[in-house]
Amino acid sequence: MSTAVQAGAHAPAAGPEPITEPGIHDMTNEEYHSHKYALSSSGARALIDSCPAIFRYEQDHEQPAKKVWDIGNAAHKLVLGNGPKLRKIDHETWNTNVAKAAVLKAREAGEIPLKPAEYQMVHDMADALRRHPVASLLFDPERGTPERSLFWRDDKTGVMRRARLDWLPNPRTGRLIIPDYKTCRSAKPEKLEKAIEEFGYHQQDDTYRSGCHALGIADADAAFVFVCQEKTAPYVITVIEVNAAARRIGAARNRRALETFARCTETGYWPGYSDDVVPVALPGYAETRDTLEYL
Template sequence: MTITSPAGAFTAPAAGPIVDRPGVYEMTNEEYHADPVPGGSLSSTGARRLLAPSCPARFQHERTHGRAPKKAFDFGTAAHMQVLGAGPELVRINADEWRTAAVKAKVAEARERGAIPLKPAEWDQVHAMAAAIRRHPVASRLFAPGSGLPEQSLFWVDQATAVWRRARLDWLPHPTGGRLIVPDYKTTVSADPRSIEKSVYDYGYYQQDPWYIDGVRAVLGVEEAVMVFVFQEKTAPYLISVVQLDPVAIRAGRRRNREAVATYQQCTATGQWPGYSDRVETVSLPPWAEKQENQ
């Protein structure tokens, strides 16, 4: 694990995965998600898990026990690795079905050493997706080799609450003296802008944007920084949309982030991580159902 100063110059490797000062750290994905800050820190994903439709109790349980792995996460990580050029090893398992004992053993062995096993079709798929990114006139420039560093972890202290915050950027561009454009790569079913609007809300990407930009500004001291999302479909021809969120979405995300940081601070101080509610709630029909019933 190495650390960079706010000026961006690399220093000597740090002794172990412990973060005790703000900066840009190079570490494995496992080290990042294990939270190397003594006393704990809050990530963008964690901030989203603290608030409705989730709750602090779920956040704390997942922080303590971890989240169950999903096949979709394996595929997304594999696609990231091919596009960004960094991440776990990809292993092609030459079998379309993973049912025999011999094949299952190969899959287990790959996962045990931290690699991602892929079926032949999946292997071809992630390579084709990366090739499509390299052909795209905008996405290819955002992730151009030599223009930045992949999978960089930012750690900083929130000035308003003294809460440690963290973010893992897909790609941290080298500062050029102008506006810093920070890209983030997403795989999706549909990269149509109308579908992306729903994904931005459903998955909380409108919170991720200001969270990451807060980190870039705090750690690198770069005021002129914006974030763009590169959405790519998972089926041929692997279409791509590069989008930037409008000010309304970013303001809404920033408000949610402030609420999450305050919630985290209070729960950490009290040791209480509440669930959905401690009282009897009144529940109505969904608006669409109520409208249907009243016709």
């Protein structure tokens, strides 16, 4: 029998007053993520890549901060000009009690703790971006506003959706280009093809386009691009746009997630991987090997 989570199970913390009307909001990242009744791009990916029960549990239980997120969050702060304060912890290793206390104090204050080399690295990354001929224009402080939260209602399911734009360009004539900043291991285009699938960038593309269209920010021909920057010197940058085929797949995945979210919310039943007895085979390689050996 599949594990299922009933609505309200595990006593999730009370959230903020729900946003029921479409709109663009200026709020902190923490405030944005507290609106868990509205489905985000990352939530849509979790619903269909894992299962509703795991999605619901993770939504109802605050996830601890991970060190791996610090570099990306710090780079976002410097590139976008908005976000938590960066705190340089003057210890090369954090395995002493003094260093651990400093890191804990920074996190409790809502700051991002960084080792000296990391602190220098994210500043160098931001400097490299400002020298890039395209990325520097996309994130020009005179041409847009950082981190705006979008809320809108899906027409087909009635589900409230949400997205947090890294950058909202100022209205202008011509085609609107909406950028999103990503840090990555490799900005080589062939590697970024794998990142699109691994991290669901095509679903994020569809979600953000849908929100911008629903709120009248951009029309159908608006461009949504990812500014991808490597986390090792010389901090190479590649600006990519997901192609039409990937966008169609992203939209289809989002549609399935929205239907699943709507059904589970209505019934209060968040199933696991299956409610049926599932026949399971040996891995293909093992079946081939052992068939030759034993059968």
